[in-house]
Amino acid sequence: MSDKRVLIVGGGLAGLAAAMKACELGLEVDIFSMVHVKRSHSVCAQGGINGAVNTKGEGDSPYIHFVDTIKGGDFLADQPPVLSMCEAAPAVINMMDRLGVTFNRTPEGLLDFRRFGGTLHHRTAFAGASTGQQLLYSLDEQVRRWEAEGKVRKFENWEFTRLILDKDGKAVGIVAQDLSTMEFKSFPGFAVVLATGGPGLMFGKTTNSTINFGSATAAAYKQGVWYGNPEMVQIHPTGIPGSDKLRLISESARGEGGRVWVPRNKGDKRPWNEIPPAERYYFLEERYPLYGNLVPRDIASREIALICTKEGLGIGGRNAVYLDLTHRSEEYLLKKLGAILDIYEKFRGVDPKKVPMEIYPAYHYSMGGLYAGYETDETGRLLKNSPANQMTNIPGVYAIGEADHQYHGANRLGANSLMSCIFAGLVCGESVAALAANSKTAPAESSLLEKECKHEEEAYKKLLAQDGPENPFVIHKELGDAMSAFCLIERHNDELKQLQGMIDGFEARLKKASSLDKSGSGNMSAVFLRQLDGMITMAKAVVDAALLRDECRGAHSKPAFDNPAPSKETPIEDPAWTAYYEKFLAQTQTWLKTTVAKHDPSKSHPTIEYKEVDTRHLSPEPRDYTGVGKKAWKKFMDKRKAAEAKA
């Protein structure tokens, strides 16, 4: 039966969903995770999970969810998987409810939904303010059920370090290291699913967990798995500055009425409660009347950062703005946002029910990830039970969850990640089952398994022996500071070039770093050399791709190449609109492409290529969150079509 064993690396939402589905379909599963799966990064998600269940009578539908997601991602996502995800979303939420997730309820006992950024509908199911934790626990319980039946083996506190590929380049197993005994072992399997989450730690202090090294991604990438859209990383507008981590206040704080403001007058030193309403600048509400404080994340982040850095209006001249909930009753806030407001109070010692929070944008999420493919049916949806869905360019290697590049384009909508993780996990469970049914590959030969294990042991021995003057944790801090300063909120080509040089410098220093710890038990430092090497490898892909993409798209903001829309007061007849749309179309022509980074062992930097985006369901159009310009665009396109028809 071991030829039916699938190896799932990662026990967050994506990995656990894949595991339970694969078990249901008759496979056996080995799960690997750096921590007990119940402690995976997914627990951090606070706000909720999206699905157009439409229980609020708002006329919401999966198709509108699809349109919001594609537009939110600035059209960079391939559309078939996104369409299938949005259509499946209500059923996924129902399934999670059946598994026992303690979702909030309406008085009638139905699931309750809230509003999140980038949409006008109540589409986000939530469980208190720890939705990710609650979803993860329910999946963890299901997997435990299969474990009790002997279908699942868990290798927790193990780190995946290498794919085992046969002579045809197909995956037949992995090598992993026990992080307590530091021993390596090879595991055979007919498919490998990488559900290893995001690579946030390359940005230093972020909203991510301390295990988000991206080291699994880096290992697979170095062995030939492509990486899609590395430059697309999301900043969360509402991070809480902290000494070890940037915690965040979920978008739901804005969903529940939170208002973002700064003192209207530069240099206003008064405490918040002495500033009268007229002298408070609710800049998101004033600049984006339709969406107000709920504009998509990239816009909110940029506005908040710029109002501090360029306009100098940050609180007390610092990099911080107010996120104010004090106009809501304490009882309401406790019920709706209890857990996340707790977090703020716990870490800042101030009660956000009484005093506005201070926030600033932080690195949060990677839209980019291992390049995952798909197969469509004749309607342009995912072909059910195709082994190609979620498979990377390497046969038998799959990518799901935040580790894949597939569902969010250039920018992810709030509460869409949890859905994409579970959905991709379920799809992947079906894919591997289909692969198992058709696969004729011979199981890995034991000599190959041994050889690959030896390879990793040798590499680790070398790391352990490293004894140079540099401290890898110091290098990491500098890497994070540099990435956050030059490659996050705004990108400028001169700075990115400078950053490339800095990263090469970190790489050189890493070779002169010490493992700090020679012990053969629970050695966090020697493995960190490997993890840091992975971060540097992936940072190069992020920076190189960012440097090449000369445009603004979604979270990737490069002001020198911006194509700003005319102000909303500009009359429809004004030629400014035509000029804007002409430039938009030219930019789409050049840049509406998926970045594909490929590792080339003979070069120190990645090879970057581009792939067409599958936009078969919805043609690209400029994003418009001001509510004006829609008419202007229609007029422009009508004229253009008429001209084309004539010609």
Place this chain on the structure above:
Amino acid sequence: MSKTVEVRIKRQDSPKSPAYWAEFAVAYEEGMNVISLLQAIRRDPKDKSGKTVAPVTWESSCLEEVCGACTMVINGQVRQACTALVDKLEQPVKLEPMSKFPVERDLRVNRQRIFDNLKKINAWVEVDGYHDLGPGPRQNPDDQTTTYKLSECMSCGCCMEVCPQFTDINDFIGAAVLGQARLFNMHPTGAMQMPARLDKVTGPGGIQDCGLAQQCVKACPKHIPLVETIGALQRDITLTQVLGALKK
């Protein structure tokens, strides 16, 4: 001029080796917690006397007190390191690994026992399948308030660390796991599987080993009403036994 934080750490190089104390002086920063102390140590791993030592090993993940990973004994009290703010701690800050679980290295322990116990008591809802079976059963919003609380348990082990009945020579499943039994008994579908679950809960190492010492509830960082929960579970058991007897 620069302020320092004095830290004493109970270290252990491997599961079998003896424990020893090490002392560090870390430069103070505003807003520090125990995690940032440990991070500062590894960026400059020297003890108080200036001797270079191996960085300290500990476990962490979320840094938001939702994963339970970073649990350790801080100034004699078991809690999460990520929410232990230095400004609120007496110095020297004393860090020890949990004592009820085997130490793997320094502050990192092996808590597999918790997860094994969850497996023992069928801590899950048995559904028919993962395909689309429509909406789940309706649930009273008031019940959700209770189940959400129970479901916030992050398997950190604080309640077991303080429990006089939970020792390394017995196999008591501990308060958290009993709380999870209650959680699944309350779910409309989970309730259908209650008898099988309660069988396990009253088996070896089960609820009868609880001495109602009530230490657990004081230690739980998530304020889960554990003692009340154990009481409710007792009632479930009695009721199920009575119903079972009636059916016979």
